Amino acid sequence: MNFVGISEFEPSHQGLDFLFRPPLIPGIYGIELSILGSNWITYTPILLIITTLWQMQHLSERWTTKARAMFVIPAFLLLPSVRYWGQLQLLDVPVAGMYILIIHLLIKSDENTESKSDAIILGLCSGLIFLTKYVYVYLIGICVWLAIKDKNIRRSKLFFSGWVIITLPFLVYHLIKYGDPLEALTPQSSFALGGLTQTLGEYSFEKWWIDYNLEITGIGIFASLIGIVVLFFRDCSQFVSVLVIGTPFVIIHGLILDFGTPRYQIPFFALSIVLISSTLPIRNLSNSSDYNKIKTLLGTFGITVLLFFSMIHVGTLEEEKGRYDILQTLMDDRMQFYLNSSEMFPDEEYTLTSKYIPIALHTGKYTARYLYTSDSLTDSLESSEINYALTSNYYPYRSWEKDFKPFFGNQIVEPVDHYQDSNGLSVLWEKGDEPWSNYTINFDTNGTIYGNMLELKPNEVASFAYNQTIFFVKSELNQTIEYSIMHYIERTLDENLGNCDFVDISGYCNTNDLDVVNQYEHILYIWTI
Numbered sequence: 001m002n003f004v005g006i007s008e009f010e011p012s013h014q015g016l017d018f019l020f021r022p023p024l025i026p027g028i029y030g031i032e033l034s035i036l037g038s039n040w041i042t043y044t045p046i047l048l049i050i051t052t053l054w055q056m057q058h059l060s061e062r063w064t065t066k067a068r069a070m071f072v073i074p075a076f077l078l079l080p081s082v083r084y085w086g087q088l089q090l091l092d093v094p095v096a097g098m099y100i101l102i103i104h105l106l107i108k109s110d111e112n113t114e115s116k117s118d119a120i121i122l123g124l125c126s127g128l129i130f131l132t133k134y135v136y137v138y139l140i141g142i143c144v145w146l147a148i149k150d151k152n153i154r155r156s157k158l159f160f161s162g163w164v165i166i167t168l169p170f171l172v173y174h175l176i177k178y179g180d181p182l183e184a185l186t187p188q189s190s191f192a193l194g195g196l197t198q199t200l201g202e203y204s205f206e207k208w209w210i211d212y213n214l215e216i217t218g219i220g221i222f223a224s225l226i227g228i229v230v231l232f233f234r235d236c237s238q239f240v241s242v243l244v245i246g247t248p249f250v251i252i253h254g255l256i257l258d259f260g261t262p263r264y265q266i267p268f269f270a271l272s273i274v275l276i277s278s279t280l281p282i283r284n285l286s287n288s289s290d291y292n293k294i295k296t297l298l299g300t301f302g303i304t305v306l307l308f309f310s311m312i313h314v315g316t317l318e319e320e321k322g323r324y325d326i327l328q329t330l331m332d333d334r335m336q337f338y339l340n341s342s343e344m345f346p347d348e349e350y351t352l353t354s355k356y357i358p359i360a361l362h363t364g365k366y367t368a369r370y371l372y373t374s375d376s377l378t379d380s381l382e383s384s385e386i387n388y389a390l391t392s393n394y395y396p397y398r399s400w401e402k403d404f405k406p407f408f409g410n411q412i413v414e415p416v417d418h419y420q421d422s423n424g425l426s427v428l429w430e431k432g433d434e435p436w437s438n439y440t441i442n443f444d445t446n447g448t449i450y451g452n453m454l455e456l457k458p459n460e461v462a463s464f465a466y467n468q469t470i471f472f473v474k475s476e477l478n479q480t481i482e483y484s485i486m487h488y489i490e491r492t493l494d495e496n497l498g499n500c501d502f503v504d505i506s507g508y509c510n511t512n513d514l515d516v517v518n519q520y521e522h523i524l525y526i527w528t529i
Contacts, residue, residue: 022091022130022131022132022133022134023131023170024128024131024132025048025091025094025132028044028048029041029044029089031044032044041089044089045086045087045088045089045093048093048094048097049086049093049094051094051097052076052093052094052096052097052100052270053072053073053076053077053097054097055097055098055100055101055104056072056073056076056096056097056100056270056273056274057069057070057072057073058104059100059103059104059274060072060274060277060278062104062107062238063227063230063231063234063274063275063277063278063279064277064278064279064299064302065299068277068279068299068302068303069277071277071303071306071307072273072274072276072277072306074306074310075273075276075306075309075310076269076270076273078310078313078314079215079266079269079313080214080215080262080313080316080320081215081262081263081265081266081269082266082269083313083320084263084324085263085266090263091132091133092133092263092264092266092267093266094132095129095132095133095136095266095267096266096267096269096270097270098125098128098129098132099129099136099245099249099267099270099271100267100270100271100274101125102122102125102126102129102139102245103241103242103245103246103271105118105121105122105125106122106142106241106244106245107237107238107241109122109146109155110149110237110238110241111237113150113155116158119146119155119158119159119162120158120159120161120162121162122142122159122162123142123143123158123159123160123161123162123163123164123165123166124162124163124165124166126139126140126142126159126162126163127162127163127164127165127166127167128166130163130167131166131167131170134184134185135252135253135257137185138248138252139245140160140163141248142159142244142245143156143157143159143160143163144156145244146159203257203258203259203260203261204258205254205255207260208253208254208260208265209254211260211261211262211265212265212268212269214262215262215265215269216269216272216273216309217308217309217312219305219308219309220272220273220276220305220309221272223275223276223301223302223305224272224273224275224276226298226301226302227275227276227277227278227302228242228275230278230279230298231275231278234278242271242275246268246271249267249268250268253265253268258372259372273306276302276305276306277302277303277306278302279295279298279299279302333423334394334395334423335358335362337392337394337421337423337424337426338353338355338358338359338392338426339359339362339363340419340421341390341392341419341426341428342359342363342365342390343419344390344417344418344419344426344428345365345366345367345388345390345428346388347365348366349366349386349387349388350366350367350368350384350386350388351365351366351367351368351386351388351389351390351428352367352368352369352370352377352380352381352386352388352389352390353367353368353369353370353389353390354369354370354396354397354398354401355367355397356368356369368380368384368386370389370398371383375406376398376400377389377391377406377407377410377413377429378410378412378413381412381413381431382412386431387430387431387432388428388429388430388431389413389428389429389431390426390427390428390429391404391407391426391427391429392424392425392426392427393424393425393426393480393482394423394424394425394426395424404427404480404481404482405450405453405455405481406450406451407427407429408450408453408481408488408525409449409450409451409452409453410429410451410452411451411452412431412432413429413430413431413432414429414430414432415427415428415429415430415485415488415489416428416429416430416489417489418482418485418486418489420483425482425483425485427482427485442465443462443463443464443465443468443528444462444463445460445461445462445463446460446461447460447461447462447518452527452528453525453526453527454525454526454527454528455523455524455525455526456516456518456523456524456525456526457518457523458477458518458519458520458521458522458523459517459518459519460517460518461515461516461517461518462515462516462526463514463515463516464511464514464516464528465511465514466511466512466514467510467511467512468510468511468528469497469508469509469510469528469529470500470508470509470510470511470526470527470528470529471491471493471506471507471508471526471527471529472500472502472506472507472509472524472525472526472527473487473488473505473506473524473525474502474504474505474506474520474522474523474524474525475522475523475524475525476522476523477521477522477523481523481525484505484506484525487505487506488506491506491507491508492508493508493529494508497509497510498510499511499512500512500516502520502524508529
């Protein structure tokens with residue numbers, strides 16, 4: 001809508017404007033909106049999924065008959081990830097078609113290494129997929145592979161020139177606006193590099209493999225492995241081309257990136273399905289009886305597997321419909337919870353939240369995402385001019401948000417507001433010095449310390465200095481600290497303080513004993529002044 005002037009609202013993403021997002025598919029969507037004068041995209045996603053299916057069938061026809069190649073279409077369309085995400089205006093299904101196209105173009109270029117046009121077109125399409133999803137910038141490495149394979153740089157230069165031609169406007173725009181042609185890649189690249197040395201998310205290779213197995217199934221994975229072996233004996237050069245494109249995908253999405261969903265794997269699902277369809281070529285041999293039997297067996301096996309796991313996915317349609325009927329209600333509740341929470345956000349200022357995109361799109365408010373670090377809230381606030389952050393215990397995008405203890409003990413933030421309903425609770429935090437920001441641990445305890453907050457469970461002890469002023473909140477054992485937030489926000493320090501007897505739920509008091517023992521069936525949260 002921004003491209004065609006229908007909307008002036010630009011949801012910020014990671015501190016950059018909407019052109020920070022890959023521009024190709026939104027630009028195509030913008031053309032439909034402009035032509036039809038609508039505010040809803042209808043036809044372009046259908047066209048894109050048709051082109052993806054055609055690319056899969058076209059590559060499959062290289063490795064089997066045209067009739068058998070048709071079976072890859074229902075097999076792909078019936079994948080749960082394609083059924084769900086393919087109907088939305090997301091990029092993964094179009095990228096799958098482009099991914100298959102690039103494999104096909106690399107094979108074609110390898111077959112005719114003297115063709116300038118094949119190498120340039122391969123570069124152009126590699127640039128297009130980069131402008132569709134930035135993670136595919138790694139495909140520029142094809143120019144290195146071509147130089148190694150050819151033992152000269154002729155084809156490599158042609159490929160690179162094609163890539164530059166298609167990406168140059170994008171690179172120049174970011175160079176002029178941000179001073180760095182690859183500025184848009186900074187968040188993804190820093191996250192990817194960080195994932196090499198530390199765990200930044202929760203999407204492990206194990207989860208990647210589980211998602212792959214659920215979509216392709218065990219028999220499908222076995223058949224795709226047979227397909228890659230068949231391809232090796234059929235044409236070793238084509239086998240290598242598939243590995244050159246496929247191996248980096250598995251390494252990046254399965255091993256390096258700590259964030260993912262099944263839809264990110266859709267291009268690899270498409271490749272696996274095409275490999276299942278592969279069989280041996282027709283050969284006119286004098287003694288070809290055994291060869292033809294093996295060829296027929298492999299072809300029949302591949303088609304049987306495609307039909308088998310397609311039927312498996314057909315069998316889940318009713319179950320999936322019921323599941324998504326429930327999920328739709330749940331997702332609506334979650335979204336409404338965060339929209340209600342966003343009413344606390346200050347006007348004309350950015351607020352950190354893990355739901356930064358949907359909140360911005362629904363409300364037009366300024367939002368930003370948390371950094372992927374070991375202390376996301378603190379690092380995100382200290383590395384920016386943003387003063388507010390939202391955390392929640394109701395289906396947060398980042399699991400660390402559920403543990404509020406480090407936030408209440410964080411010396412650079414204070415809770416200023418909260419939203420609560422039957423589902424959960426959200427807290428709005430503001431950056432600034434707390435009254436106990438110079439807090440030091442000058443006491444002994446067997447309790448647990450979170451920054452400048454002490455947690456004492458029943459029978460745990462803290463040894464304070466005599467007449468130490470503290471603020472405490474007493475919480476039920478089965479209740480987490482965020483539900484005591486009103487006692488914390490509404491605290492008032494009086495001049496005349498009594499001794500600490502912990503009769504009240506919260507308050508300031510002075511210690512008159514060296515040892516404070518939690519003798520209650522409650523949890524005591526204590527801050528010292």
